[in-house]
Amino acid sequence: MKRLVLNTIPYVLIIVCYGLVGEYFLFENKESYSIDRVTTLQQESETETYYCREILGNSLSNYKFQMLKKKQPTGVMVLGQSVTLQFRDFMFEPYQDDFYNTGLMARNVKDLNYVMDLIDQGDLNKPKLILLGVDISFFLEHTILDSVEWTRNYPEDRAISSKSHLKGIQRIFLNSKYRSTPTTNYGFGRAGMSGRGYRSDGSYRHKPDIERYLRDSTYNDGALITYLKNRTAPFIEPFLFSEQKKLQYFEFLERVEAMDIELILYVPPYSDVYFNQAIQDTMFNAYWKQFMGVQQELTTLGFNVIPFTTPSKIGLTDHYMVDAEHPGEVMCAMQLQRAIQQKRLEGDIIQSLTFSMVNEYGKLEYVIPISFMNDPIDQLLVKQTQKKV
Amino acid sequence: MKFNSIEFLIFLGVTFFVLWSVKRNLKVFNILLLIISYVFYAWWDYRFLFLIIFSSLIDYTVGYWIPKSQHKKALIGISLSVNLGLLMFFKYANFFIESFQDLLHQLNLQANYQTLSIILPVGISFYTFQTLSYSLDVYKGKIKPEKNLVAFLNYVSFFPQLVAGPIERATTFLPQFSRERIYNYPQAVAGLRLLLYGFFKKMVIADNIGIQVDAVYQNYDTNNGFSLYVASALFFVQLYADFSAYTDIARGVAKLLGFELVKNFKTPLFAKSFPEFWSRWHISLTNWFRDYLFIWLAGLNKKSSLWRIISTIILFVVIGFWHGANYTFIIFGLIHGLGFIPRILSRNNKQIRKALSFLNEHKVASIFSMLGTYSILSLTAVLFRSPNITTATAIFRSITQDFGSTLNQGLLSVLPIALGILTFEWITRDKKHPFYVENLHPYVRRTLYVVMIILILLYGYFGKEPFYYFQF
Known part of the structure; x- marks a missing residue:
């Protein structure tokens, strides 16, 4: 047996060396920091930090849920998909320190109800105000987002999964990009270290888009229109509106109201470039009419709705969008502030929002359409450019 | 686990x-x-x-x-x-x-x-x-x-x-x-060798081919007949690599513990006929059904060729059904049973016997027999791989009516992997066991082990892909 062990050792050593080298790069890129550790460090940090892994994957609903449980906001909670990720804490002053944006944690109505269950059970604090994104995916008859309960059955943290580590190490060895460590150290995970990712308030910093704008003031609509034309995700046929899911959504809204939580329903915008083309598409158009029917019904029922718009309809340009479907933070803040100023949103908490920080940041010289540029690391970028809106 | x-x-x-x-x-x-x-x-x-x-x-x-x-x-x-x-x-x-x-x-x-x-x-x-x-x-x-x-x-x-x-x-x-x-040291080494070959076949070959085959089958309505047919042909390579990998690992582990398990495969993808295929594929199952079902069934009327054909068809329908509770498997078994008819008829017909032996033994004809058998096997793979009859019918319709000429890029990318394993299996087809490298110089052999380990680490699939036969 000794002979077998001795003869096997060289092969085992190859595997061990491979693993150690890979783990070194994962550690250097702060990819192997567990979600538990990241959320603790983010909460404790006095400066803004970002979380986004590039090699191992984010296990996002896990991360968001752990952070939510640690933050336990009693002020404002943002719920919804990626379109809500630009709502930031300072937009909800005076509740900026009692805020969390859970964007991309709850992906379907079951998830939303689960969050309410946790509040009911006392596992989560009851927030005074919820801003909820009214995403078109909530009413789709068939969507992959319904396949899992993302919050209740959140994915395993990939930093503690041996298979994810093995896959990550493969990437490191096959792609030299991952073998170079970021020169900056602004957060956790390879992207987080370079300043792209989820802030401690749950919102997302679009680093490449900010840098692109600073570089050449251009706007990139992305590939959403191509997805629509090719009927690829998220436009997989049959792209049908579900009355049943609408009913479930409305039941959820009633539940929130019954819990005495103020509610703002945010119908996210599309870029003009995208929307003008998409509306010509028969499949999209048919769905859109029904979706707008929901918006109308919500308004009629007296819910606080920030209605659908495109940038041009509110006097902006597509430059205020990150891409075809994601509004930038400046546009989000403007939509929210205007809706309150125009008395379209009711509620004590809503009326108590002061927007003084938004106004202050808005006056800054270097605000760009998709960012207030108020993160500490934005100042470095600001110094490199003279561009302003 | x-x-x-x-x-x-x-x-x-x-x-x-x-x-x-x-x-x-x-x-x-x-x-x-x-x-x-x-x-x-x-x-x-x-x-x-x-x-x-x-x-x-x-x-x-x-x-x-x-x-x-x-x-x-x-x-x-x-x-x-x-x-x-x-x-x-x-x-x-x-x-x-x-x-x-x-x-x-x-x-x-x-x-x-x-x-x-x-x-x-x-x-x-x-x-x-x-x-x-x-x-x-x-x-x-x-x-x-x-x-x-x-x-x-x-x-x-x-x-x-x-x-x-x-x-x-x-x-x-x-x-x-x-x-x-x-x-026993040589037995333990042989066990480790089988383990290595099994992991290589599963993680580098079967799983990587499987990803592309799955992609085509999941979008069967948007792929042309050519891609669907190639996907089906590759599926058989995937299935073989996957199942034989499991067997190799099982046999390897058994050897490490001092036990010997029976062989389950003998390069089945090079079979020249359906009967030969079943004498090389999942041998332990075929033998089980032969010994405990077929011999009894065929023995009820030994002289009748028709009864032998019926018994064979029953046998393969049962084998098909053993794989899963689905009509696709029943039809799969039925077609494979029908594939035995020429051999059964050859028992009493000299001309058929002669023709079959020509197809089996003639150098050129045997290659065509091999390719022909594999082509038909690939078609039956549609039934094996499809989740239901409706999907299988749609795929057969595409193959017969909308063949096309362009091949799915994903499939193209894994063709070399499939050809690689087929070439290796062809070279070692007459050897004692599937991974016969004992005759190589020790340095060459060790280098081969290192290369295989590196390939597993770099290109092995570390996702959640279970062995295909676990579902049966």
């Missing part, structure tokens, strides 16, 4: 050292091995552990009493009813409920039977047949009953082959648990 997991490698390492540390005490060795096998099985789902223990105890008891009893038929009937009853319930209950419901609908009758919420116990199709073969062999007087309960329980639940075979026979496998355990 899957073979292709880090947990299994740790489990195997611990098992190896623990078992060999008690090699001098066979009793303790067997008890520890049994505990290890049950832990391995319970890792999947501990609830079904009771099922395997129950099945084993039934056959141990039946086997014990058969030689002593006047009611041998009743006893074997108990074994058959319990084992096949459990298999039918867990694997086929919903299929029969749905089929009955469909039949009533066809007859315009109202029916609303709820399907049952049943989880298929892992490996039930394999261990049921293994334990049954013991009772049947005792009943036929081929073997004497095993008195040692621990040895018998080990025979049914030996962890390397518990989940997906090969299906062992009591005549050859059971005595191994009563033999003195002697550590």
